[in-house]
Amino acid sequence: MATKGVKLLGVWASGYVNRVEMALKTKSITYEFIQDNLFYKSELLLKANPVYKKVPILFHDEKPICESLVILQYIDEAWSNGPCILPSDPYDRAIARFWASYVDQKWFPLVLDLLNTEGKTEKAALLEKMSEASVLLEEAFIKISKGKSFFGGDRIGHLDIVLGSTLGWVKANEIMNEMKILDERKMPSLAEWDERFCSDKVLKDIIQQPEKLVETFREFREIKKAASN
Amino acid sequence: MEGTNNDVVLLDFWPSSFGMRLRIALALKGIQYEGREENLFDKSTLLLEMNSVHKKIPVLIHNGKPICESLIILEYIDQVWHDKYPLLPSHPYDRSQARFWADYVDKKIYSTGRRVWSGKGEDQEEAKKEFIEILKTLEGELGDKTYFGGDDNLGFVDVALVPFTSWFYSYETCANFSIEAVCPKLVAWAKRCMQIECVANSLPHPHKIYDYVLELKHKFGLDTN
Numbered sequence A: 001m002a003t004k005g006v007k008l009l010g011v012w013a014s015g016y017v018n019r020v021e022m023a024l025k026t027k028s029i030t031y032e033f034i035q036d037n038l039f040y041k042s043e044l045l046l047k048a049n050p051v052y053k054k055v056p057i058l059f060h061d062e063k064p065i066c067e068s069l070v071i072l073q074y075i076d077e078a079w080s081n082g083p084c085i086l087p088s089d090p091y092d093r094a095i096a097r098f099w100a101s102y103v104d105q106k107w108f109p110l111v112l113d114l115l116n117t118e119g120k121t122e123k124a125a126l127l128e129k130m131s132e133a134s135v136l137l138e139e140a141f142i143k144i145s146k147g148k149s150f151f152g153g154d155r156i157g158h159l160d161i162v163l164g165s166t167l168g169w170v171k172a173n174e175i176m177n178e179m180k181i182l183d184e185r186k187m188p189s190l191a192e193w194d195e196r197f198c199s200d201k202v203l204k205d206i207i208q209q210p211e212k213l214v215e216t217f218r219e220f221r222e223i224k225k226a227a228s229n
Numbered sequence B: 001m002e003g004t005n006n007d008v009v010l011l012d013f014w015p016s017s018f019g020m021r022l023r024i025a026l027a028l029k030g031i032q033y034e035g036r037e038e039n040l041f042d043k044s045t046l047l048l049e050m051n052s053v054h055k056k057i058p059v060l061i062h063n064g065k066p067i068c069e070s071l072i073i074l075e076y077i078d079q080v081w082h083d084k085y086p087l088l089p090s091h092p093y094d095r096s097q098a099r100f101w102a103d104y105v106d107k108k109i110y111s112t113g114r115r116v117w118s119g120k121g122e123d124q125e126e127a128k129k130e131f132i133e134i135l136k137t138l139e140g141e142l143g144d145k146t147y148f149g150g151d152d153n154l155g156f157v158d159v160a161l162v163p164f165t166s167w168f169y170s171y172e173t174c175a176n177f178s179i180e181a182v183c184p185k186l187v188a189w190a191k192r193c194m195q196i197e198c199v200a201n202s203l204p205h206p207h208k209i210y211d212y213v214l215e216l217k218h219k220f221g222l223d224t225n
Helices: A015-026 A043-048 A068-078 A090-115 A120-145 A158-164 A167-177 A188-198 A210-228 B017-028 B045-050 B070-080 B092-118 B121-142 B156-175 B184-194 B206-219
Strands: A006-010 A032-035 A057-060 A063-066 B008-012 B034-037 B059-062 B065-068
Touching: A006 A015, A006 A043, A015 A068, A015 A158, A015 A167, A043 A057, A057 A068, A063 A068, A063 B092, A068 A090, A068 A158, A068 B092, A090 A120, A090 A158, A090 A167, A090 B065, A090 B070, A120 A188, A158 A188, A167 A188, A167 A210, B008 B017, B008 B045, B017 B070, B017 B092, B017 B156, B045 B059, B059 B070, B065 B070, B070 B092, B070 B156, B092 B121, B092 B156, B092 B206, B121 B156, B121 B184, B156 B184, B156 B206
Parallel strands: A006 A032, B008 B034
Antiparallel strands: A006 A057, A057 A063, B008 B059, B059 B065
């Protein structure tokens, strides 16, 4: 399948954008990354995604696709020659989608909320919820991987990418709060998976560096403060 | 995969728009199944076991294995029984657009609709405005097509959205407005869908839904001023 005209409109710090890059890299698709600005959204963004006005947006031969999970499935279907990201078996596919949806509805919002939570009690409450969620994800990993390295089996798949793209901000939170979220004592399988995922040859260059995310977050917070003063 | 071993159970709750989606899909594809009505205030052991994460309906149990989340179940049904009445289009780009809009329905209609029927005063007015905008956006996507899926058959987005039309009467009555007055094209689309037997047989009468809404309002003390 021709790879002409593949563009990804996004911002570096977004986990949702990062996961699209991971999918593109996994399929060895050449693309152009167009950096947008969350404070001054471009005409291109507003025109291509009038419904949500958000990134990521994938352009394939000028046609836009929005919403990261929709984009991931599109990439898998449009480039059917490369390795499959989603399982082919309908049941396994449904399970992968279920947990991807769980990551986006439950796990990642907690991770991002934690960034913007100051109070000790509120933080503790969020961390409690995150702990419960990570127990479920640990159990899911054990069940789905069936003893193999990734959710996708021997190779990185849809759910690896969806959860993996949240790790940058998970670790940024760990740095800023000086504590462990993906605790290898509580979730040994996920902790090992994390290490394998982050050292993957294809993906390691685009995985978000937590220290850089911390820096970006602190800058963002300063800009917001200045804007409201 | 039209196997001989096809034991299909649907854990459902009659007023659930999410459950209705699957009733429609199973009917369109001619799939025999056992529908089990759940009491959401007294959930069965089966439901709690089959959907231990969210403890919600609908759940499809196919040959003993549970699938949860209505749009995920819809895609599953479409993939397994792909020969009869395909809901997703075949071209990847068209599929992505269908998924995008079905996801939009999921993100917007239920939660905003809930604020419309259960809200009061300014909150309700705000919710009503948002709800109308959402319906207008969907109208824009429908355009001049007979259905979201095209001119001939229902598609993924039609099945995702049409169940909520059984709640239109409740939204209108609780918030005192007419959806047809603001979104005539969408109401016309809903009427066309209801002419399809599988849809009409899968949706409860809007007045029954309204009775249920009144029950809920009373139960949660939302009917006092």
